[in-house]
Amino acid sequence: MKLITLYNRVNIVTTIAVMLITGIIYYQAISWILIDQADKSLKVEEDEVFDYVKLNKQLPQVFESKDQQISFTSAAPNSVTREFIDTLYKKDKDEVESGRGLISSITVNGKYYKILIVESKVETEDLIQIIFTITFGLILFLLLVLLVANRLILNRLWQPFHAILKEMKLFNITDNKEITQTETRIDEFADLNQAATAMTIRAKHDYKELKTFTENASHELLTPIAVINSKLDTLIQSENFNDRQSKLLNDLYSAVARLSRLNQSLLLLVKIENRLLTDQQTINLKQLIDEMLLQMEDIFADKQITVTARLEDKEISGSRYLIEILLNNLIINAVRHNHAGGEIVIDLTTAALTIKNTGADEPLDVDKIFTRFHKSAQSDGSGLGLTISKQICQSLNFSLTYRYSKPYHTFCMFF
C-alpha cells in the first residue's frame, strides 16, 4: 500500500469519526439548551396561570396563541404529576408539529385541574437543522479539501523521495556515472539524498579497489604460473620418467592449466563487468558457429556426441573476442555435461540461439547456475563459464535463459 493511500485512509477515518462524535455532542448540547429554553418559557406560562388563579380565583381564559396552547381538564385530585414531556403540537386541524409540553395541576375553588401547556418546537428544530446542515457541510468540505490537499501537496512533497528512489534504482556499481543530486528543501529528503550519495560513492570506491586488486593480483599470479609452466616444459625434456613420475607431471600440467584458465576467466569477468571490451564488429553468427563446430569435431567424436545444427543467417554486432568466448563456453558446456553417445542440438534463428544438450536426468538449479563458482559435483570446470556467458549476454543486451525439459538441458539466448 502506498504511504499516501494509507495516510489518506487514516486521516479520513479519524476526521469522520471526530466530526461525528463532536457532531453528536454538539447536537445534544444545542438540543439540551433549546429544550431548557422551551421548558423555562413553559414554566413562565405556568407561573402566569398560577398567578392568575391566585388573583382571580378562576382559570384564565384559554386563547389561541401562535405557538403556545394551554388546556385545562378536570381530573381526579392529586392524580397529576408535574412533568415536562415531548408531545405533538396541533397547529391546524391536520397539521401537526412536534412540541414540548408541561403537565401541571392546579386546584381552583376546590376543583382539581390538569394543566397542559404545549409549545411548538418547530423553530427549535429548524435551528438545529440549520446548525446541523452547516456542520455536515463543513465536514464534507473539510474532507474534500483534505483529500485534494493530500493528493496535491503530498505528491509534491514526496517528489524528491521518488526522484532519489529512481536514481538509486538506476544506480549501477560498474557504471562510471554518479547518482545525481536531487534538489529538495526538506531536511529528511536532503538527508536521505546525502546518505544515498555517500553510500554509492563508498560502494563505487570499494568496488574500484576490489577491481584494481583483482586485476593486479591476477597479473601477479600469471608470472609465477608462466614460470611453473615453462619449468615443466623444460623438465620433461630432461630424461626418462617412470609411470609414477609422468603421472605426477601430467597432474601438474593440468593443475597449472586450470589455474591459468581460472585466472584468465576472473580477469575476463572484471573486464566484461567494467565494459572494458568495447570493440564493435559485425559478426555472422552462423559462420562463427560453423567454424567452431568444425574446430571441435574431434571433441564431439571423442565423446560420441551427435551434433545437429540448424543455422539461419544472423548478424550481430559486438566484440568478436567476447562473442567467441560466449559461444565457446556454451558449446563446451553442452559437451562437458553430456554423456557419451549424447546429443547436442543447436538452433539459430534471427530471434534466438538455442543450444540443447542431453545430460543429467534432472534440471539444474536455475537460480544458481549463473552465479560465480557454482558448479555441479561432477564438473571439472572453473564454475565461471556460465557466469561469463551471462555477463557477455548482458553486455550485448541479450538475455540468456536456462530450462530443462526431459531429456534436454536448454540454454537460449534471445537477441
Place this chain on the structure above:
Amino acid sequence: MKLLIIEDEEGLRESIEEYFTEAGNICETAATYSAAISKIEMYSYDCILLDITLPGGNGINILKRLKDNNHQDGVLIISAKNSLDDRLQGLDLGADDYLVKPFHLSELKARVSAIIRRKMYNGSNLLTFNEISIDLQAKTVSVHDKSLKFTRKEFALLIYFIANKGKVVSKNAIAEHLWGDGIDLADNFDFIYSHIKNIRKKLVEAGANDYIQAAYGMGYKFAGQ
C-alpha cells in the same frame, strides 16, 4: 638463429633461453629496459621476445624504437596483459605476434619459427624437413614428392612438431595449440592420440621415417635431425 629474450622474470627467462639454446639457437637475454635498449642498438636479431612490463620502462617503447630505426628484427610480444587493446597496440606498432602468459615453450617456439620463416624465407612458403616438404601457403604435405592428404589439424600439428623437433611436447601444449586455451577438457586427450596416429600412418605409408615418438606418457617428441 639468433634471439634476444627481453624478460625480467628470471625463472621464465632461463627456461626460454634453455629451450631455444638446446635446439641450436643463439640466445641473448636482457632483464631490464636499459639493457634491452643497448642490445638492440648494437646487434640485430632474427627474433626478439619482448615482455611489456619491464623494470625501467615499457616494452612498447622498445618496439617503437625498433620500428623508428627501421630494424628488421622479428618481434614477438610476450605479456601477462591480455587485453585486446594491448594486443592491438602491439600489433599496430609492428610486432609480428603476441603471446599471452602463461604459455608453453613449445607454443613460443612454434610462433618464433613462424616469424623467422616469414622473415627469412621471404616469398617462399616451403618448409622442408628431410624427406617431408610442406607448402605453408597451399597447406599441403608431400613425402618424396608424393602429395599427402592432411586435415587442417593434422597439418597444424605437423608444423608444430617440426618447429619443436627434438623436444618433448606435452599433451596440454598440443591441446591448447589445436583447440585454443578456451577448451579445458583436460580430462581426456584421447583425441590428440588419434590425430597423431593418423599423421604417423600417413607419413610412414608414404615412405617417410617414423619421427613421432610417445614420450613417457605425457607427450610426444618429433625426433630426428
